[in-house]
Amino acid sequence: MKAIVVGRGESRPRVIEKSRPEPGADEALVRTLRVGIDGTDHEVLSGNHGGFPEGTDHQVLGHEAVGVVEDPNGTDLATGDVVVPTVRRPPADGSNRYFDAGEPDMAPDGMYRERGIAGAHGFMAEYFTSPAEFLVPVPREFASHAFLVEPISNSEKAFELAYGSRSTFEWTPESAMVLGNGPLGLLTLAMLDERFDRTYCLGRRDRPDRTIDIIERLGATYVDSRETPVPAVADTHEPVDFVYEATGHAKHAFECVDALAPNGVAALLGIPEDWTFDVDGGRLHREFVLENKALVGSVNSSVPHFEAAKESLAAFPDWFLDELVTGVYSPDEVDAAFETGDDVIKTVVEFDSP
């Protein structure tokens, strides 16, 4: 079968022929429909994030997938079920309490592998196998866009943590800001649209721009960070109750404290490189305390977040999904699929038509 991989020492994806995997006990065989591409894939390519499966000279890419059960292999799934795989798997030395609790997203480093990212092959191949417990069935009518369930699930988890941190008092948030107008930022903005009266999305693009059009069509306000940096948002617009950081820009993790309204919370999802800079730590610390603010870091997601993500995906308007997905490519068009640029939002590799 065809698989899209990166080889050791390489930084470009390529197609190889690989033998179709055989499902083990409790595993189903899945025929891949579509696999989305995101920033993490590019980080895997650049060698900045994750690591190769042990004993291999290549890694199959891809962690945002949707497929069809080809062989249930004795699991509770049925042939033809449309499924979305979760990303984390137990480490080579076996399961642990995080997986036993159904919360692999909370497992610390060393206690998980991530398919397509760290220590395990991804889903960018004509077939993949997975334990049935890590395959989330989705309605057949979502087959085209269900590769978005994984990125959406990451935001569901971040929302859960953020709301949890505000659960001990009467929190009545009205405004939210997404930092970043990449695909995860836009997906999250569409999710927040239903929860908040007023939403903002921060980017650094000139008009005309496809992402700004989407932001505004969603009813949100575009904030150009070159004109209105994060700390100025409170004065220029309003202090916001919730900030969702999806830029990976380390200063945003600190600047967002200034953007928050009292009792507000910021969820951080970006994964920056080391970067040392000045902060007015005294003022940030003081504001944090006197205004009961909170910061939550969030990574990955588990089955309940995938379930929630199905609901969010179902609520998106068709135009939004049409605008978001800017390219559908065959495996042989892998170079085009991984191209980036201002006109590219979300691309997907299609192994079989949904």
Add this chain to the structure above:
Amino acid sequence: MKAIVVGRGESRPRVIEKSRPEPGADEALVRTLRVGIDGTDHEVLSGNHGGFPEGTDHQVLGHEAVGVVEDPNGTDLATGDVVVPTVRRPPADGSNRYFDAGEPDMAPDGMYRERGIAGAHGFMAEYFTSPAEFLVPVPREFASHAFLVEPISNSEKAFELAYGSRSTFEWTPESAMVLGNGPLGLLTLAMLDERFDRTYCLGRRDRPDRTIDIIERLGATYVDSRETPVPAVADTHEPVDFVYEATGHAKHAFECVDALAPNGVAALLGIPEDWTFDVDGGRLHREFVLENKALVGSVNSSVPHFEAAKESLAAFPDWFLDELVTGVYSPDEVDAAFETGDDVIKTVVEFDSP
């Protein structure tokens, strides 16, 4: 009656004669027993925190009080009830939704006054009045130490926020570290003793030292920050699940991210001045995300936290309270009561014997 005040432009407390306050509607008259002194009182004296009541040339100090109801004045209280007052009161322009919800601790700046701190007279006088809703009855046998209910309540609230932030997954914390060996640090350490298997308390004192003796008698490990700075705690001891910051040292707000175990949370309570310094913000941001860490700022407390604090106070061993309270002074000994030094932990002004 005697009252301990600071005058405008002054930085030392002094005793004045003041007329006994008259309770208004829904207010009781309370005869003060004891009022504790803490760092916030010293900040009020230095002019760094809070502000005078409108139209006055002095502020009555004190926000950690216990007293006896002298005149219930038609409220549900009874003469002789031992009560502890909460600190926040509605602003001059009337109540608001935070007070209506019973959560004045969540009110933002401008939507509250704080007795003895900001815009309202404190409790360091022979008598004070308060709306009955802000007076928390405590058992008579706690009268001697119930002035500690207020500081303890601040930690109860911080715990509530911290645990809330970890409530969406299976969090099984085992270790905790208190930053700061002042009275609030030691009170909090004694509270954590019951909740955590292993506790640490960070200070910068040489032995022999009264606070180190208390830390060790509580079964906790003393961490000398001159030998083991906060970021080194994870390696020297262990990464801890919970950090409670009570130093007001702004760098601790950032360094504590390194001390946290994966999925850990730090509660910040200190109120530092402005201070700009370098941080490796990229690394902190990344760790925050990849390890699902959280930071919560916490200020003040409301009636439910005072109720919880009564339970915590009741659970403290007698020796701990005896060691903690290093001086009981009459109002005329005000200078001695406000003295600080390595042998001073918690002092209290006694207006009437409990």
